[in-house]
Amino acid sequence: MINFRYHVVSLTAVFLALAIGLVVGTAALNGPVADSLSANVNALRKDNQQLRETVGSLQEEVTREEDYARETAPGLLGGTLTGRRLLVLALPSGEKHVDGVIEMLRQTGATITGQIDLQDKFVNPDNSVDLLGLAERSAKPTVPANGLPGNSNGVETSSAFLAGAVLDRPDGITVTDADRRAVLDAYANAGYLTVGDKVGGPAEAVVLVSGQPYVDRDSAQKDQAVVTMTEQFDKAVPLIVAGSGTSAGNVVAAVRDDPALAKTISTVDHANTLQGQVVTAMAAIEQIVVKKAGQYGLGAGATDLLPQLPQRPK
Incomplete structure (x- = not known):
């Protein structure tokens, strides 16, 4: 007949095995996962910087076009x-x-x-x-x-x-x-x-x-x-x-x-x-x-x- 002590020992063994598995798995994967995440973050950071530079360039282009329109308007429109x-x-x-x-x-x-x-x-x-x-x-x-x-x-x-x-x-x-x-x-x-x-x-x-x-x-x-x-x-x-x-x-x-x-x-x-x-x-x-x-x-x-x-x- 299985008594209460047997159940306690069995459950303890199961949780101990899960804990050991988590520790071993985390240790095994920690390096590759962390490296992968770090690479992704660095790539996104570079993409974001490139987008910032593109937006800045477009804004500068718009400003220059507006400056050109403003400067040429008097000669184009004046007295017409x-x-x-x-x-x-x-x-x-x-x-x-x-x-x-x-x-x-x-x-x-x-x-x-x-x-x-x-x-x-x-x-x-x-x-x-x-x-x-x-x-x-x-x-x-x-x-x-x-x-x-x-x-x-x-x-x-x-x-x-x-x-x-x-x-x-x-x-x-x-x-x-x-x-x-x-x-x-x-x-x-x-x-x-x-x-x-x-x-x-x-x-x-x-x-x-x-x-x-x-x-x-x-x-x-x-x-x-x-x-x-x-x-x-x-x-x-x-x-x-x-x-x-x-x-x-x-x-x-x-x-x-x-x-x-x-x-x-x-x-x-x-x-x-x-x-x-x-x-x-x-x-x-x-x-x-x-x-x-x-x-x-x-x-x-x-x-x-x-x-x-x-x-x-x-």
């Missing part, structure tokens, strides 16, 4: 649009690079008549009815509400109305400063826009500064509202879209995908970079002087990297 009048429209998505775009537009010698920052509220589908009523309520003697699009799209109606207040008018009406200011104040007080710089007169062309498309649950409607607004301003004067990327829903992509819009609206898909801001100014020159639209940049639908500017007289 002296006496011409540009309005800058900015969407919230273009806020980070609007100052850079304006800086390059100023290099052309053009007068920036003003900067209007459109708010997200302007393209919110819940506000369509209010935008319809606001256009009617804000009408002034030199900014009448008659002739506006006759439908229920508030963004379309208000965009056409605002275009009539801040751009050259084909009907020959001269908008007074007081009426223009009253119209902008009405939309600003309602939270639809802010005026970054005082709008000092009508513009003969518009640069729309945009960025990435909307991503919330109403994104499709908001993105379409941006396109609708763009169309209305384009009907009045030449328009350039200074955007960022060509992802789905992006106003740059929408213009390029529409053959009719692509004939009249110029797009730049990398205006978030210094090089793209220079190209935006070049596209404005081409639109105003050559009266030609083009699609420029690196993304889908781009036809060239940059416009071919007219040769200056010697």
